[in-house]
Amino acid sequence: MVGARSIPQATVARLPLYLRVLREAAAERATTLSSEVLAARVGVTAAQLRKDLSHLGSYGTRGVGYDVEYLVREIGRRLGLGEERRVAIVGAGNLGQALARYGGFSSRGFRVVAVFDADPAKVGTLVGSTPVTHSSEMAAALGEARVDIAVITTPAQSAQRVVDTAVGAGVGSILNFAPTTVTVPPGVAIRQVDLGIELQILTFYQQRVESASGVRPCP
Amino acid sequence: MVGARSIPQATVARLPLYLRVLREAAAERATTLSSEVLAARVGVTAAQLRKDLSHLGSYGTRGVGYDVEYLVREIGRRLGLGEERRVAIVGAGNLGQALARYGGFSSRGFRVVAVFDADPAKVGTLVGSTPVTHSSEMAAALGEARVDIAVITTPAQSAQRVVDTAVGAGVGSILNFAPTTVTVPPGVAIRQVDLGIELQILTFYQQRVESASGVRPCP
DNA sequence: GACTGTGAATAGTTTCACAGCC
DNA sequence: GGCTGTGAAACTATTCACAGTC
Numbered sequence: 001m002v003g004a005r006s007i008p009q010a011t012v013a014r015l016p017l018y019l020r021v022l023r024e025a026a027a028e029r030a031t032t033l034s035s036e037v038l039a040a041r042v043g044v045t046a047a048q049l050r051k052d053l054s055h056l057g058s059y060g061t062r063g064v065g066y067d068v069e070y071l072v073r074e075i076g077r078r079l080g081l082g083e084e085r086r087v088a089i090v091g092a093g094n095l096g097q098a099l100a101r102y103g104g105f106s107s108r109g110f111r112v113v114a115v116f117d118a119d120p121a122k123v124g125t126l127v128g129s130t131p132v133t134h135s136s137e138m139a140a141a142l143g144e145a146r147v148d149i150a151v152i153t154t155p156a157q158s159a160q161r162v163v164d165t166a167v168g169a170g171v172g173s174i175l176n177f178a179p180t181t182v183t184v185p186p187g188v189a190i191r192q193v194d195l196g197i198e199l200q201i202l203t204f205y206q207q208r209v210e211s212a213s214g215v216r217p218c219p
Numbered sequence: 220m221v222g223a224r225s226i227p228q229a230t231v232a233r234l235p236l237y238l239r240v241l242r243e244a245a246a247e248r249a250t251t252l253s254s255e256v257l258a259a260r261v262g263v264t265a266a267q268l269r270k271d272l273s274h275l276g277s278y279g280t281r282g283v284g285y286d287v288e289y290l291v292r293e294i295g296r297r298l299g300l301g302e303e304r305r306v307a308i309v310g311a312g313n314l315g316q317a318l319a320r321y322g323g324f325s326s327r328g329f330r331v332v333a334v335f336d337a338d339p340a341k342v343g344t345l346v347g348s349t350p351v352t353h354s355s356e357m358a359a360a361l362g363e364a365r366v367d368i369a370v371i372t373t374p375a376q377s378a379q380r381v382v383d384t385a386v387g388a389g390v391g392s393i394l395n396f397a398p399t400t401v402t403v404p405p406g407v408a409i410r411q412v413d414l415g416i417e418l419q420i421l422t423f424y425q426q427r428v429e430s431a432s433g434v435r436p437c438p
Numbered sequence: 439g440a441c442t443g444t445g446a447a448t449a450g451t452t453t454c455a456c457a458g459c460c
Numbered sequence: 461g462g463c464t465g466t467g468a469a470a471c472t473a474t475t476c477a478c479a480g481t482c
Contacts (some may be wrong), residue, residue, distance in 0.1 A: 016416040043400045062442045062481040079419050080426030098317035104415040173421040179323050181262045189424035191417050196323040197235040198410050200298050202392040205408035207299030281464045282460040
């Protein structure tokens with residue numbers, strides 16, 4: 001391990017949630033918020049929020065709460081959101097096109113700079129404001145566009161190949177929506193989201209409630 | 220707690236992954252798999268896989284491995300995938316339309332039976348094979364269509380209202396894609412997926428690698 | 439008086455390592 | 461010999477409760 005004090009994974013996964021709520025609060029002209037209020041809006045306990053923030057340093061004021069502006073800046077800094085991140089979408093199907101046009105990316109400092117697809121009929125068409133490039137040109141184009149994050153929305157069978165190409169081209173982060181597990185070498189960050197699996201998890205907890213009662217869903 | 224032996228949350232979240240790989244293996248005519256092989260394909264350790272499956276019962280054979288067909292059936296049964304689940308999509312924007320057409324739902328036993336939107340111009344148009352209904356009719360339509368799961372793809376500001384309506388109409392599970400935390404009463408299952416947050420988490424781990432080295436991304 | 443920051447206690451999860459079975 | 465099932469150990473995360481600060 002290097003010199004960096006490490007922030008627990010579970011905390012890292014919640015920091016963006018805090019950031020989201022803090023930005024909303026800032027938009028509503030709030031200047032300070034207590035852990036109690038902030039936690040309630042995020043859906044965690046006040047103790048957990050304080051513990052999480054304590055991993056970043058002492059950013060609150062006892063008797064008062066947290067300064068909204070200041071916390072937004074600090075969490076953003078810790079998450080590495082200082083500069084714009086460049087995103088490529090690989091696979092211009094339903095989901096890929098939706099993500100390319102999705103406002104929730106651009107509004108948070110992520111810019112879609114390339115869209116790829118293997119279908120020649122799609123090449124050259126616009127998805128949002130980005131023209132589709134053929135997958136065969138991916139290796140070169142990813143480097144040229146200085147892509148930081150590749151979002152994989154191809155069919156499962158091509159996903160690993162696409163990821164390998166992206167990693168080979170210097171992409172350091174992968175967000176995989178293809179319904180298959182892909183692997184990356186150490187040093188590359190990866191997250192996998194399978195929408196079908198989310199529904200299956202819901203179904204598990206729901207059936208519990210249907211039969212018995214008094215079971216809390218999930219966190 | 221009721222009579223059911225409880226399966227740890229972390230295990231529940233992995234069962235669908237095992238199921239996915241097992242189905243692939245079945246399609247390739249595999250009859251048995253060892254924990255070693257199965258775990259490698261899922262991207263977990265063999266010990267973890269064995270511990271997870273042990274929560275369901277003793278379904279393997281020592282010296283041999285796990286019977287693929289049998290495990291598929293058992294995991295499916297535990298997840299409650301016996302009968303088709305009925306899904307409604309609320310919000311026919313980019314993401315909502317993409318999800319309504321997404322093959323990964325229907326192929327796994329989830330059927331989109333209704334799509335809602337607040338925009339009168341969209342009402343009556345087809346999204347995939349489902350006509351769009353106006354949001355004002357949601358309360359009645361959800362019950363009539365016997366919807367099990369509501370997928371929320373509205374803007375953040377309408378999400379909580381929509382969730383309240385859905386829960387009021389008897390929907391027992393919510394999958395929320397709106398970039399805001401929504402709350403549900405006990406007994407309702409909920410999962411929240413924020414695509415922008417996934418990118419922020421990736422950015423955190425990526426910057427660590429950029430500056431220092433030897434930091435493993437995320438699980 | 440109100441609220442943060444944090445050690446200590448508890449709960450949950452993963453890994454280890456090996457006994458037990460085929 | 462190969463592989464599962466599982467207690468025990470190690471690790472990670474959450475909750476409690478209160479001393480410390482404004």
